[in-house]
Amino acid sequence: MSAATKQETYLPGEDEAQVVQVHDFLKAHEDMGRGRPESRYFLSGGTPNDRVELPAELYRVLRQVAEALQAGLAVSIAPVTKTLTTQQAADLLGVSRPTVIRLLDEKEIPFEKVGNRRRILLRDLLDYRKKRRAAQYAALEATAVDDDEDIDSALNRLRIARRGVAKRRRGNSME
Incomplete structure (x- = not known):
């Protein structure tokens, strides 16, 4: 089994200071640009011309791994x-x-x-x-009660929201 096809778990190790340094570097650049920076990131070797640009997907993986390790969490990679x-x-x-x-x-x-x-x-x-999560969040939002809303109208709105969820579960609607 090659390294690309097996699941691997990584634990925070003795090189925690380096992980923090990588995390802080990525975070600082994101904070400056409010999101993924426009500037490109590279992996580099021992010579000035020995480098390759990181694609956006790998950048996101590196950012997430650095954040988790810096927080003291283990990270599993599962192809x-x-x-x-x-x-x-x-x-x-x-x-x-x-x-x-x-x-x-x-x-x-x-x-x-x-x-x-x-x-x-x-x-x-x-x-x-993604669609299912959006529908779940919408259902939660529909059940939220405002502090200034009277109890009867809040209960009525909650009943309507529950009926809508039940209707979708029965397959009558996927909205």
């Missing part, structure tokens, strides 16, 4: 294929495999069949997860 089985999709969503199959059958998540097996593109699964 994932671009096409997932229903069990892998269930694990990623934190639901059961039968739930994923139901979502596929209800056409909530696109998939393709290879023989008698369902295959889900990682991109499609991540899109579904």
Whole structure:
């Protein structure tokens, strides 16, 4: 098994000062530009011409790893294929495999069949997860009560919000 295909966990180590230095460097540059800086980042070797630009994806990974290690957390890197089985999709969503199959059958998540097996593109699964989270946050927002709202109107609004959630769960609407 090559390093690219195995899961690995990294613990904060004795080089904590270097991790803090990397974290602070990345954070300072982000703070100056409010987000990922326009300037480019490079990995460099021992000579001036021995360098390569970091793509945006690797920059984000490096930033997240540095932040976690600096906070004293362990970091696991687990390569994932671009096409997932229903069990892998269930694990990623934190639901059961039968739930994923139901979502596929209800056409909530696109998939393709290879023989008698369902295959889900990682991109499609991540899109579904993003939409699901947005719907969950919207439902939470709908249940928020203002301090100056009277109790009867707040309870009525909460009943309506609960009915809307129940209706969506029954599959009548995916809004």
